[in-house]
Amino acid sequence: MTKGTPSHWVTAVSEITAQDIFIRGYAMSDLVGTVPFSAITYLLIRGELPTPSQSRMMDVILSSILDYGLQKSGTLAARAVVSVNPAMxxxxxxxxxxxxxxALSPEDTGRFIADTFNAWKQSGRPMEEAAAALVQELRAAKRRVPGFGHQVFRYVDPRSERLKAIAKAEGVWGEANEWYEAVHRAFQQASNKPDLVLNDVGMLAAIMVQMGFTPQEMCGLAILSTIPGLISHISEEMQSGVRNRLVPDSHVEYASPRRDIASALADAGWK
Incomplete structure (x- = not known):
């Protein structure tokens, strides 16, 4: 088989040899115990070792979600499944x-930020002017802006503010973040909703755009952040001893009236 043909697999991610496993060219035996998980995650996805500040920001990203919460559909799905198939x-x-x-994924938000940020950079217009024009177009088309709003928080999402402070302290705050905040301000003003927050998913997405991650990679990182919480919920469910979780009758409303099959068949033309 000739290298480079469509049927030939090529990867720059990892290599297994008789001497060692190599991650992006680095021996795993050198990485393990030397480089933290957050930095190795960055290395695997971005292809290069991060700076210490980028590694610390990665640690924050991977610690930003952690637990779905029992009320979330993902947690309920996981626990319902293991109640009938008890496997992690x-x-x-x-x-x-x-x-x-x-739910959960910052992919759409990341794509929105990256696309509109690149369009603004190419336009040459002042940031605030371009943000206001974009919001006007979005509102005319009745399109929502991903990453804005929250069921509880008003004016300020404390999680977003914490993420912003860390990103600035670690030097990973930049033009993509400033652009997204300009769009947020323009949307607040145009909609007359000064209490509309820029939520944690929006802030995470903006930071990851600034760090160079693709929208699809953002989704993967968000999922990775939830894995410890999922493991704990799944383990708790399997240890509970409850089998075959069911939705209780009190939570179900049946919307079809009782019907007569004989008359229904006659009406449908059956003999």
């Missing part, structure tokens, strides 16, 4: 599949 892999699979457009 089954529960993790169910929980991971619950991350998507409407």
């Amino acid at each position: 892999t089954a529960g993790l699979g169910a929980g991971v599949l619950a991350a998507g457009e409407y």
Whole structure:
């Protein structure tokens, strides 16, 4: 088989040899115990070792979600699955599949920030002017801006403020973050909603855009952050001894009336 053909696999991520396992060219025996998990994660995804500040920011990103919470659909899915298939892999699979457009994943937010940021840079317009024009277009099209709003927090999301402070302290705050905040201010003003917060998912996405991660990689990192919480919920469920979790009748409303099959068949033309 010729190297470089469509059927030939090429990777720069890792190599297993008789001497060692190599991660992005570095021997694993040199990495383990020398470089923290957050830095190795950055190395694997971005291809280069991070600076100490980037590594500390990665540690914050990987610690920013941690637990789905029992009320979240991913946790319920994981626990329901292991109540009938008591295997850690089954529960993790169910929980991971619950991350998507409407829960957990910052992918859409990251794509929005990256796309609009690049468009602004190419336009040459002042930031505030471009942000106001973008918001006007979005509102005219009745499009929501991902990463804005929260069910509880008003004016300030304390989680976002903490992430922002750390990003600034670690030197990973930049133009992408400033752009997204300008869009947020423009949206608050245009919608007359000064209490509309920039939430934690939005702030995380902006920071990861600034750090160079793709939207798809952001989704993976968010899921990775939840794995410890999922493991703990799955373990707790399997140790509970409860089998086959069911939705109680008090939580179910049946919406179809009782019907007569004979008359229904006659009406449908059955003989």
